[in-house]
Amino acid sequence: EAQVTQNPRYLITVTGKKLTVTCSQNMNHEYMSWYRQDPGLGLRQIYYSMNVEVTDKGDVPEGYKVSRKEKRNFPLILESPSPNQTSLYFCASSPVGGALYNEQFFGPGTRLTVL
Amino acid sequence: AQSVTQPDIHITVSEGASLELRCNYSYGATPYLFWYVQSPGQGLQLLLKYFSGDTLVQGIKGFEAEFKRSQSSFNLRKPSVHWSDAAEYFCAFTEGNQFYFGTGTSLTVIP
Numbered sequence: 113e114a115q116v117t118q119n120p121r122y123l124i125t126v127t128g129k130k131l132t133v134t135c136s137q138n139m140n141h142e143y144m145s146w147y148r149q150d151p152g153l154g155l156r157q158i159y160y161s162m163n164v165e166v167t168d169k170g171d172v173p174e175g176y177k178v179s180r181k182e183k184r185n186f187p188l189i190l191e192s193p194s195p196n197q198t199s200l201y202f203c204a205s206s207p208v209g210g211a212l213y214n215e216q217f218f219g220p221g222t223r224l225t226v227l
Numbered sequence: 228a229q230s231v232t233q234p235d236i237h238i239t240v241s242e243g244a245s246l247e248l249r250c251n252y253s254y255g256a257t258p259y260l261f262w263y264v265q266s267p268g269q270g271l272q273l274l275l276k277y278f279s280g281d282t283l284v285q286g287i288k289g290f291e292a293e294f295k296r297s298q299s300s301f302n303l304r305k306p307s308v309h310w311s312d313a314a315e316y317f318c319a320f321t322e323g324n325q326f327y328f329g330t331g332t333s334l335t336v337i338p
Contacts, residue, residue: 116270145326152236154317154330155271162324170325202270216326218270 114139116219118203124225125193133188133222135203143206144186145170145216146178148199155202161186193226200224229254231318233329240308241337248303248332250292250318258320260301262292265315265331274316277301288312310336 116137125131137144145160147170157170161180175197177189186205190197200223204216232251240246252258259278263271275286282294292303301318313336318329 143324147326147328152330154233155319155328157326160324160326168324171327204271215273215276216271218272220270 114217116203116205116217118201118219118222120222121220122223124227126227127194128192131190131193131224133190133201133203133224135186135188135219136184137186137203137205137217138184139205139207139217140183141205141207141217142183143214143216144180145204145206146176146186146188147202147204148172148197149202149221150199158188158201193224195226198224198226229258229320229322229327231260231320231327231329233316233318233332235332236330237333237335239335239337242310243307246303246305246308246312246334248316248318248334250301250303250329251299252301252318252320253299254320254322257296258322260292260294261319261321262286262290262301262303263317263319263328264288265317267314271317274303308334308336310338312336 119134142163146158147155149155156172159178161167203219206214206216230253261276262274265271275284277284277294315331
């Protein structure tokens with residue numbers, strides 16, 4: 113089944129404790145992206161990647177890191193999480209041409225709470 | 228700055244009634260526009276998209292949207308709402324390789 117998977121689905125952590133949220137897609141998509149969703153703010157793009165080893169900042173990259181060493185994986189890293197990073201996070205992928213032309217396929221989301 | 232605005236935070240309609248969700252964009256050129264739907268506890272699913280050509284776009288689940296350049300709008304419509312349409316709806320546009328979403332409109336459907 114074609115899908116985007118994220119792990120973990122739920123995470124409660126404490127300020128300053130490094131964490132990684134994994135994202136994997138099995139559709140051989142070039143484009144991958146991370147979003148955070150907050151009430152009243154909609155979805156905001158954190159980082160995106162056009163292909164392996166090619167990443168770029170979105171609208172709200174501060175406090176986050178990403179890497180794209182393999183085509184299928186695009187982990188989101190919070191080196192020192194803070195309470196303002198408490199949010200619902202979505203990973204998405206899209207085929208050749210990037211988001212400009214194609215539908216993005218979204219993962220189920222990761223709900224992160226930073227205490 | 229480029230942006231997309233959804234003026235209605237929440238809309239309630241009766242099942243079987245028509246629906247229109249508003250979306251306004253601010254962009255210098257013709258944007259690439261999308262409508263996504265998010266069912267409770269789920270990720271987002273594409274309803275329809277507009278790039279160029281016919282300004283009336285048909286999507287899945289009986290939805291359509293009309294691009295109006297003069298009004299900078301891309302409103303989503305459905306002639307008869309079903310209870311299963313209750314969800315959050317997001318208008319979005321893309322610039323380069325970045326995606327910008329509106330703040331969303333929550334739809335409640337009453338029997």
